[in-house]
Amino acid sequence: MWNRVLDRAGVPDPGLRRDYTLQRRAVRRYRPAEYTAARLLLPAALLPDVVAAVAFMHETDDRVDRGARDERAAALAAWDGHVRKALDGGDAELPVLRCLVRTVERTPALRAHVEEFLRGAEREAEWRGVADEDDFAAYVRAYSLPGLMLTACLLAPADPVRRAAFTDGCHRIIAGMQRLDFLEDLSEDLREGRPGVPADALARHGAEPSRPDAALGRVVAEQADRAAAELAGGEGVEAAVDDAFRPFVRALLGVQRLRLDAVRRAGASLAVRTSGPAPAAAAALLLREWRARRAGKGPRAPDRPF
Structure with a gap:
């Protein structure tokens, strides 16, 4: 294959x-x-x-x-x-x-995204954690979004208006994905001394990122709610892309929602273990989209979109 x-x-x-x-x-x-x-x-x-x-x-x-x-x-x-x-x-x-x-x-348009991503990597190299929501937003703008656009640019529509909506939706989606990354990787980031959960959220709830207690559970729930809102804000990407790419966008967003469900279930235990989408649920989601595409319920993607 x-x-x-x-x-x-x-x-x-x-x-x-x-x-x-x-x-x-x-x-x-x-x-x-x-x-x-x-x-x-x-x-x-x-x-x-x-x-x-x-x-x-x-x-x-x-x-x-x-x-x-x-x-x-x-x-x-x-x-x-x-x-x-x-x-x-x-x-x-x-x-x-x-x-x-x-x-x-x-x-060729990919090169500009490569260069932007490398500039943003300077922030990643200096990163010691996230202070607050402003700090999180700056990190996403500088590093996470350019990273996503390395691949997203391959699906971007040619029309300028749709492209602007596409890029805005990608920004929202990657904010949710990055927040989920920080939650899923909390136990690993703690070992590096650089937790990605905003420090002000931990302080507001009186939580220690290394202690799997009720306070940390409240932080995880709050951050999960923010991620859910960010992902929902990016659902316009499906309408912005060409019809042929909508099954993939739906599947990608569906996988993020499964990640979100897993984070909510893990709660405070993320201090000591990672989480991820349930494999069976992810497989079922992808199979549904694949069957729909094969059944002709949506346009088949061309071999080359540009």
Whole structure:
């Protein structure tokens, strides 16, 4: 199946096919539900580009999310140099960069999003936690939204009015997704000394992020309510995209709602364990969208949307 995807995407070179296969495995591990949604509901010719963009985003995030502050800054500076060298026609030293270069060649508008994401990564490298809602919003604008737009730009409508609505909806969706990330990863972030739950929310409820008690449960419930509102505010993205991409957008939003349900169930226990969407529920959601698409209830996606 994957070999046919690469054929449809016009990737004949054996080395590049291996590179894309490596990135696919990484993305599938990183976001299994979202990857499956893309695999089932997006056109085959587009999937390698989506995989390349997500893999690059995750590689960047991983490089600037480890070690002390000065180590993260040094890692970002080195990575920025590798990326720009590859995009400027120099050696692409890693499979993830070789795939990124080919995707930028196919979709030149992606390069601006890559550069914006790298600028935003400076904030991630310096990040020590979230002080309040203003701080959270600034983080989303600087880093989370550019990260989402690496892939979202591949689905963006050409019409300027619809594109503006699309980008606004993406901003709302990624705010909800980022808030869920911070809740799901609370136990891991605590070990790094950088919890993503806003400090003012913890103080307001008298909660300690490492203590799974009723106070922390109230914080989780409050943050979950905010995430729900943000995701609901992004539902206009479905109307903004071309008909062919609406099943994927519905599935993506559905997976986020499953993540939200899991966070609510976990509550204060997120201090000591992670959470994620129930696999059976995610599989059922994706199967419904896939069957609807196959049954002709929605337009079939073209091989190439641009």
